[in-house]
């Protein structure tokens with residue numbers, strides 16, 4: 001579904017220093033797979049996602065989505081950002097319908113589709129509100145509805161639940177799981193939370209510190225559907241085993257990058 005081959009990306013800062021954000025990344029994401037990505041801060045997770053979204057150019061390598069090389073953004077891919085990135089002056093309805101409007105979908109159809117999506121994310125009744133009038137969790141629901149409005153084959157999520165409280169995060173995780181269970185699409189989901197990575201993912205990609213590479217891919221053989229009893233899943237021994245393994249691996253990766261102690 002998504003094939004990333006030999007992807008490298010560097011940034012040149014204003015002072016001329018070059019930061020190698022990604023180096024030789026190979027990754028294949030399966031059709032309708034839910035892939036979660038974990039890695040230390042600054043290892044290039046967002047850069048990887050933006051490249052797949054077609055939002056930034058890269059130096060080397062190829063990205064193919066359903067066999068077609070990525071050359072820029074497209075209706076087959078939608079992105080959900082951590083900071084919601086909604087239009088502050090537009091209503092919930094207009095925010096959700098925005099992508100459809102850009103694609104020339106007529107008003108009646110886009111509003112109908114937007115209303116359905118608003119209902120799907122539990123925001124019926126808030127159509128005429130503006131983002132500033134909503135809580136963080138509600139704003140992220142709008143972000144998700146907006147991303148889904150164009151019926152993408154690929155949903156790219158950059159730490160979407162990082163800015164909301166724990167309870168809201170849990171609700172959003174369950175909602176996302178149930179939307180994905182019903183509508184199936186390929187999801188690449190970045191998170192800083194090991195628990196979240198395991199709870200949601202079919203596989204967890206561990207990225208190493210800069211320059212970002214794929215350190216390991218850990219399968220998550222937990223049963224699906226998972227949305228109906230996330231609590232039971234978290235209490236299972238298999239869940240505990242996988243999260244413990246990820247902890248160990250991330251600790252090892254951290255140790256590898258710690259400067260060696262000087263003797264004496």
Ligand SMILES: Nc1ncnc2c1ncn2[C@@H]1O[C@H](COP(=O)(O)OP(=O)(O)OP(=O)(O)O)[C@@H](O)[C@H]1O
Pocket residue numbers: 011012013019020021039040041042043044045046047048210
């Ligand atoms: N536009 C840019 N210009 C210069 N450097 C950049 C730019 N975008 C990212 N970088 C650098 O590239 C590296 C990777 O950044 P990226 O945001 O992809 O990391 P990340 O893994 O998503 O981090 P975090 O987990 O903290 O969000 C970082 O060192 C960052 O400073």
